[in-house]
Every structure is written in structure tokens, then in C-alpha cells.
Amino acid sequence: xxxxxxxxxxxxxxxxxxxxxxxxxxxxxxxxxxxxxxxxxxxxxxxxxxxxxxxxxxxxxxxxxxxxxxxxxxxxxxxxxxxxxxxxxxxxxxxxxxxxxxxxxxxxxxxxxxxxxxxxxxxxxxxxxxxxxxxxxxxxxxxxxxxxxxxxxxxxxxxxxxxxxxxxxxxxxxxxxxxxxxxxxxxxxxxxxxxxxxxxxxxxxxxxxxxxxxxxxxxxxxxxxxxxxxxxxxxxxxxxxxxxxxxxxxxxxxxxxxxxxxxxxxxxxxxxxxxxxxxxxxxxxxxxxxxx
Amino acid sequence: xxxxxxxxxxxxxxxxxxxxxxxxxxxxxxxxxxxxxxxxxxxxxxxxxxxxxxxxxxxxxxxxxxxxxxxxxxxxxxxxxxxxxxxxxxxxxxxxxxxxxxxxxxxxxxxxxxxxxxxxxxxxxxxxxxxxxxxxxxxxxxxxxxxxxxxxxxxxxxxxxxxxxxxxxxxxxxxxxxxxxxxxxxxxxxxxxxxxxxxxxxxxxxxxxxxxxxxxxxxxxxxxxxxxxxxxxxxxxxxxxxxxxxxxxxxxxxxxxxxxxxxxxxxxxxxxxxxxxxxxxxxxxxxxxxxxxxxxxxxxxxxx
Numbered sequence: 001x002x003x004x005x006x007x008x009x010x011x012x013x014x015x016x017x018x019x020x021x022x023x024x025x026x027x028x029x030x031x032x033x034x035x036x037x038x039x040x041x042x043x044x045x046x047x048x049x050x051x052x053x054x055x056x057x058x059x060x061x062x063x064x065x066x067x068x069x070x071x072x073x074x075x076x077x078x079x080x081x082x083x084x085x086x087x088x089x090x091x092x093x094x095x096x097x098x099x100x101x102x103x104x105x106x107x108x109x110x111x112x113x114x115x116x117x118x119x120x121x122x123x124x125x126x127x128x129x130x131x132x133x134x135x136x137x138x139x140x141x142x143x144x145x146x147x148x149x150x151x152x153x154x155x156x157x158x159x160x161x162x163x164x165x166x167x168x169x170x171x172x173x174x175x176x177x178x179x180x181x182x183x184x185x186x187x188x189x190x191x192x193x194x195x196x197x198x199x200x201x202x203x204x205x206x207x208x209x210x211x212x213x214x215x216x217x218x219x220x221x222x223x224x225x226x227x228x229x230x231x232x233x234x235x236x237x238x239x240x241x242x243x244x245x246x247x248x249x250x251x252x253x254x255x256x257x258x259x260x261x262x263x264x265x266x267x268x269x270x271x272x273x274x275x276x277x278x279x280x281x282x283x284x285x286x287x288x289x290x291x292x
Numbered sequence: 293x294x295x296x297x298x299x300x301x302x303x304x305x306x307x308x309x310x311x312x313x314x315x316x317x318x319x320x321x322x323x324x325x326x327x328x329x330x331x332x333x334x335x336x337x338x339x340x341x342x343x344x345x346x347x348x349x350x351x352x353x354x355x356x357x358x359x360x361x362x363x364x365x366x367x368x369x370x371x372x373x374x375x376x377x378x379x380x381x382x383x384x385x386x387x388x389x390x391x392x393x394x395x396x397x398x399x400x401x402x403x404x405x406x407x408x409x410x411x412x413x414x415x416x417x418x419x420x421x422x423x424x425x426x427x428x429x430x431x432x433x434x435x436x437x438x439x440x441x442x443x444x445x446x447x448x449x450x451x452x453x454x455x456x457x458x459x460x461x462x463x464x465x466x467x468x469x470x471x472x473x474x475x476x477x478x479x480x481x482x483x484x485x486x487x488x489x490x491x492x493x494x495x496x497x498x499x500x501x502x503x504x505x506x507x508x509x510x511x512x513x514x515x516x517x518x519x520x521x522x523x524x525x526x527x528x529x530x531x532x533x534x535x536x537x538x539x540x541x542x543x544x545x546x547x548x549x550x551x552x553x554x555x556x557x558x559x560x561x562x563x564x565x566x567x568x569x570x571x572x573x574x575x576x577x578x579x580x581x582x583x584x585x586x587x588x589x590x591x592x593x594x595x596x
Contacts, residue, residue, distance in 0.1 A: 005496040006545050007576070011558040151357050151490060170351055173359060176486070176496070208402055209420045210385055210431050212357050216418045257489040260496040 005263075010254055034280040035232035035273050039200075040064040041223035041286040046201060050220060054103040057201075060285070061107045064226045065195065067282060075114045081194040082140045084116030089123040089138035093145035093161055097213035098204055100145050104197070104224075108142055129164050130188070141189065143230060144197040147237045148204035151212050153177035154259030155241055157234035158196040159271075165189050176258040181265025184230065196233045198225040203237075205244040206256070219244065222286065231265045231272025232279045236292065238262060239276070243291040322370035322388050328455040329372065329384070333448045336374040336382060345369045363484035363504065364397050365390030374448070381435040384448060389429050392460025397481040399424040401491055410449045412459045421445045425456040465509045468525060468571070470590050473514035480510045492522060492576075499544035500572075501537040505529050513587060515579050521561075522576040523587065534570045541565055541574065554581050568593045 040063060045056045062074025071077035082088055090108055092100040105124055112122055123134025135141075145161040152173060153160055162183040163169050172180055183189060201224070206217040221240070227233040238259050246254045266274040273279060283290065323344055331338040343353075346368050350358040353369065361369075367388040374382040389395040396413070405417030411430070414423030419437030423430050430452055432445045463481045480491050483506055485498040491510055494500070502508065507527040515521040528534040538553070546555035546563050553565040561577040564584035571593050578584035 004544070006499075007492075007494050008545065008557055152359050152486060176489075208404065209422070209433055210354060210357055210361075210387075211383075211433065212354075214418050214420055215437060252492075255493045257486070257493065258496045 005255075005260070010251070034278055035227060035229035036068055036280040036282065037225060037227040037229070037232050037236050038064045038068045038282045038284060039223055039225050039236065039290075039292070040067075040284040041221070041290065043222065043286045043288070045222045046220050050202060052101050052103040052201065054106065057101070057103050058107040058110065060224055061104070061111070061197075061226075063284060064224055065111075067284060068226055068228070074111055078111040078115035081142075082112060082115050082117055086117060086139045087121045087123070087134055087137045088112055088117050088140045088142065089125065089129065089132070089135040090142045090144060091129060091135075091161055091164070092124055092126050094126040095146075097211060098146045098148055098202070098218065100199060101201060104144060104199055104201075108144060108197070112142070127164055130167070136188070138188075138192060140194045141192045142195050142197070143193050144199065146199040146201075146203065147225070147241065149207050149212070149217075149241060149256040150177075151207065151257065153180065153261055154256040155234065155238050155262070157237045157262070158198055158230040159183070159234050159261060159265050162186075162189060175260075177261045178264050179269070180261040181231070181269030181271050184265075184271040185269065193230065194228070196227055196230045198233050198237045200225055200237065200240060203240065203244070205241050206249060206253075221289075221291075229272035229279075231262060231274050234262045234265075235274045235276065235279065236281060239292045247291070322368045322386060325370045325386055325455065326372075330451050333374060333451065334444050336376045336444055336448075339373050339375045339381075342370065342372045345371070359486050360401070360490065361387065361389075361398060363482065363486050365394045365504075366398075380441065382441070382445060382448065383431075383433045383435075384452065385431045385433075386452065386456075387429040387431075389427055391427050392424075393463040393481070395424040395427050395429045395460070396462040397483075397487075398429045400480040401482055401487050403477060403480075408446060408449065410446070411453045411456070414449070416442070416446060416449075419445065421449045423449060423453065425453050426458055426460045428456045430456070463507065463509070465507050465525065465527060468591055468593055469509060469511050469523070470513060470587060470592075472590070475512040475514070475520065478512040478520075482508050482510075488524075492524075494576075495544060497544065499540050500524075500526065500574075501528075501533070501540055502526070515577070515583065519577075519579075521578045521583070521587070524574040524576070525591065526572045526574070528570045528572065531567075531570045534567055534572045538565050538567050538572050541572075552585075554584065556581075564588060569595075 040060045042056050042060050045053050065077040066073050069077045069080050092105055123132055125132045129135040143158050148156050150156040159180050165183055165186050165188055200221045202218050203221050204218045208214045225233055225236050242254050263274045265271050326342045345353045367390050370386045372384045399413055405415040408414040408416035411423035411425035419434035421432040432448055434441045483504050485502045509525045511523045512520040513523055542549050549555040555563050557563055562581045562584045564575045566573050566588045573588045575584040
């Protein structure tokens with residue numbers, strides 16, 4: 001029985017169903033709780049020069065996390081994620097071409113402080129998380145990064161964002177980065193991720209050149225995708241990337257190279273769900289050209 | 293970190309010894325580019341140290357893209373940044389791909405823009421210049437894209453190509469493609485699954501059993517009504533491996549195919565996988581089964 005994805009699966013228009021079928025396989029009869037993922041968008045979060053409106057972005061973060069956790073506002077929502085006295089690491093992404101927007105990092109940090117975390121107990125880091133004392137001692141992690149395609153992994157999302165916790169990055173490269181999901185089982189990480197934020201303010205749907213970046217493949221989607229399940233969050237992110245690729249590049253290039261690590265994070269590593277049928281997908285805010 | 297700096301003052305004894313011991317038929321050792329490539333182009337000047345990356349350190353320069361180069365016979369990359377008074381940056385990268393055929397390969401896997409008439413093959417668009425000359429593949433990338441920056445990029449490219457030595461022949465595999473209906477500017481040459489999947493996604497698994505020992509060309513062929521069919525021609529080290537790859541491909545991709553390797557896909561078009569010695573030809577999205585078989589029969593493959 002074939003369990004992997006081929007071109008023929010998306011000729012049928014059933015790639016999503018197939019990816020989802022992976023979870024159902026072997027789990028019949030289980031009444032799995034759905035993973036909630038919230039997409040929020042705002043028309044005015046970026047201006048005509050793609051500059052971020054920090055106030056609107058803060059509001060988007062608050063509203064989406066509150067909805068995710070069924071809380072009345074952002075502060076109360078963050079209070080359910082972390083407790084005073086904790087050390088919290090914000091795993092960001094500093095890739096020079098498309099980093100996590102500093103306004104988003106600041107918005108997260110602000111709500112952590114509001115939730116009672118001392119400012120000097122909040123780490124913000126990417127490349128040195130393995131040795132940064134605030135990450136070594138962290139009891140909670142917030143995972144945040146932009147959504148983009150990737151030559152090897154197909155998509156760089158919340159799962160791949162933890163590669164810096166690995167001792168060797170090339171160790172995770174074989175077979176199209178198939179085992180990125182195992183990063184979430186590293187002692188420094190396991191059981192600590194409270195929130196995953198996939199920034200889709202300006203997602204990148206295709207790449208070219210040695211660094212896989214060209215501004216022609218970035219668009220102002222003006223959204224955030226948030227959830228507590230990194231696999232579910234990336235699964236929704238992948239749907240967005242696929243939709244944009246289908247629209248701009250054509251159906252033959254709907255899929256970025258091989259986004260298999262998302263599915264395998266579910267089926268092989270069990271850190272979340274890649275089954276769209278097992279995801280409660282909530283959409284908030286601006287819905288023009290929402291695509292998914 | 294093993295990255296070497298290669299500024300003139302820093303290009304030391306180790307690199308010099310390497311250069312002396314290594315035969316470079318065209319263009320010289322990549323570290324020599326620090327002396328040869330102009331440090332000023334118009335109002336733009338070199339900033340920081342030139343750097344050299346090898347197969348071990350290329351990961352330090354690229355996020356994920358390194359595998360795309362390592363799947364070829366990549367040897368070293370020489371990089372330099374230029375900046376103007378406004379702080380805008382250009383990145384010049386020169387990759388020694390080991391041979392002209394490999395340089396053609398890395399160039400050919402990512403073609404999209406109009407030609408720029410620089411080197412043997414080139415293209416420019418949206419602040420990205422790509423070209424190949426001899427064993428070298430070159431990119432110039434702008435942090436900001438506008439018309440004036442584009443002119444500087446092209447000027448820099450024209451300066452660089454002067455130092456890359458003579459042109460070289462592309463891969464012999466190109467000679468096995470059909471003459472009729474071929475879209476030559478869309479032909480790609482590579483070895484590994486990572487390159488295939490970036491060019492034309494087939495499977496999340498390596499069902500064609502590709503690795504650095506396989507030579508692959510992917511081509512688009514006019515199939516009527518402005519549409520293209522896709523030809524993937526693969527050369528394995530021996531006929532046994534080619535046969536195993538065909539069995540693996542058909543089992544994973546077209547299990548309903550008979551001995552002729554033909555199957556009708558979900559879009560109504562045909563896929564066909566056919567062996568000839570150590571060559572495996574696979575046609576995707578052919579309008580009819582006969583068209584697919586005819587295309588494969590027309591390939592000028594060697595008899596042995």
C-alpha cells in the first residue's frame with residue numbers, strides 16, 4: 001500500500017485529503033480531539049510600503065490567541081500559557097531576507113510581561129538558542145517565524161524553526177528534512193512549546209537563486225496563523241502556500257519540493273496532526289483573497 | 293567556522309599552496325578572484341571580506357540551498373558584497389562547479405527570466421543575474437531591485453565573465469533529446485532527487501533511485517495546442533540499475549501500467565516509462581499513449 005505523495009495525487013486534486021489520510025491510517029476508532037488553528041488577517045496591518053502597523057499587529061495577536069484559547073482578551077490568554085516566575089524563550093527567526101518582524105516579537109514580549117513574566121526572564125533568540133541561558137533554563141517556549149518555501153524541506157514553518165535546537169543542522173537535512181519533527185522531542189524542547197505563530201504577513205511562496213529568495217515571490221497576505229500544535233499550524237500554512245502557487249505558478253507547481261516533514265511530524269514523530277479533518281480551523285478578520 | 297576569508301591581504305599561504313597544487317583549466321582558483329574582479333563598479337564598492345566556501349562550509353552561507361549545489365560536483369564558492377552610498381547591497385557569488393557540464397546543470401535547473409547576453413547562458417530579472425561560463429556558475433543578487441541597480445548588476449556580470457576562462461561544452465545528455473518540439477530554454481540537467489523535485493515534483497520518495505551517479509535531463513516538448521509534455525531521460529551506471537529504477541517508479545507511480553510501461557493519469561494524459569540499456573525514459577502528461585511511445589522511440593539513444 002502506497003503511503004507517500006506523488007504528482008498523481010494532486011492531479012486528482014486530492015493532495016490535502018491524502019495528506020490528511022495519513023493520520024487516519026492506523027488510528028481508526030480513535031476519537032482524537034481536534035487541534036485548533038486560528039488565522040487572523042487585517043487589511044491595514046501593512047501600509048503600501050509593507051511597513052508593519054505595530055498597534056494593529058498587537059490587536060491581531062491578542063484576538064487570535066484569545067480565540068485560540070477561548071479567553072476574553074490577549075492578556076488573559078497569555079496568562080493561561082505561562083505563569084509568573086517562569087523563564088520563557090521566544091524562538092524567532094532572523095533569516096536576513098525575511099525575518100520575523102520585530103513588531104511581532106515585541107507584541108509577544110509585551111503580552112508575556114503582562115502575564116507576569118519578568119522582562120529579564122524572556123529570551124529572544126534564533127541561532128544561539130542551544131547555549132543561551134534564557135533558553136537553556138526556559139520552562140516555556142513561544143515559536144514564531146515567517147512562512148516561506150524552502151529548497152529542501154519544501155516549507156519553512158514552525159516545525160523547521162526549531163532546527164537551531166539541534167546540535168547539527170545538516171543532521172536534519174537528509175530525505176528532504178524528513179525528521180524535523182524529532183526536534184520537538186529534544187530535552188531542551190520537549191513539552192515546553194506553549195504557542196506557535198506562523199507569520200503570514202508577507203509569506204514567500206516560491207524561491208529562486210542561491211538563497212531561495214526573490215521579492216517577486218512574496219505577497220502581502222497580512223495574516224497570522226496561530227495554534228498550540230505546530231504540525232497543525234504548518235499544515236494550514238502549507239495549504240496557503242499551495243493555494244498561492246496554484247494561482248501564480250499553475251497547478252503543475254502547486255507543491256513546493258517535498259513538504260514531507262510536516263506529514264512525518266505527525267505520523268512518524270507524533271508531535272501533532274497533519275490531518276485537515278482533525279484541525280478546527282477558525283478564520284478571523286479580513287477575508288478578501290483569503291485563499292484557504 | 294571553516295569559512296575562509298580571501299581578501300587580498302588575507303589570502304594566505306594555505307590558499308596559495310592549494311592554488312599552486314591544483315590545475316584549473318580555465319579561470320584559476322576561486323581565491324584568485326579577489327585580485328581579478330574589480331572592487332568598484334560604478335558608484336558601488338566592495339565591502340567586507342571576500343569569502344570562500346567549500347563542500348563542508350557551504351551550509352554556513354546558505355539556508356537549505358546548499359544541497360542543491362552539493363548534488364552537483366560543486367567545489368568552491370567565492371563571494372563578495374558590494375554596497376552603494378545608500379547602503380544598498382549586491383551579493384556576487386562565483387561557484388566552481390567542477391566542469392562546464394555541471395555549471396550548465398545548476399544554471400539550467402532554475403531558469404525563468406529573459407537572457408542577459410553574458411557568458412554562455414544567462415538570465416536577468418527582478419534583481420537576480422544568473423549566468424554560466426566554463427566551469428563557473430555566477431549569481432549577482434540585489435537587496436533592492438530597481439532599474440539603476442539592474443544596470444550595475446549587468447555591468448558587474450560583464451566584468452566578471454572576463455575572468456572565468458573559455459566556454460565549455462554542456463552535458464552529453466543534451467544530445468539524446470528529440471530535435472522536434474523541444475523547448476531548449478526549459479531543459480534542465482541534474483543528478484539527484486532534490487533537483488528533480490524543485491524542477492518537477494514527482495514523488496515525496498526517491499522512487500527513481502536518483503543519486504550523484506545518475507545523469508538526468510528534464511525537457512519540455514511541444515505536444516500540440518500550445519501544451520507541453522514532459523520528458524525525463526535518465527542514465528544509470530548500468531542496465532541493471534536502470535531496470536530496478538523503472539520497476540520502482542512504476543510500482544510507486546503507475547502500478548496499473550502493463551509491460552509497455554503505459555498508464556493513463558487522472559488528468560486523462562499518459563505516463564510512459566521505457567528502458568533502453570542503461571537509459572530510462574519517462575514521459576509525463578503525453579496527450580496519447582501513441583504520442584508518448586513515439587517520442588521515446590525518436591530519442592537518439594546510443595545502442596549500447
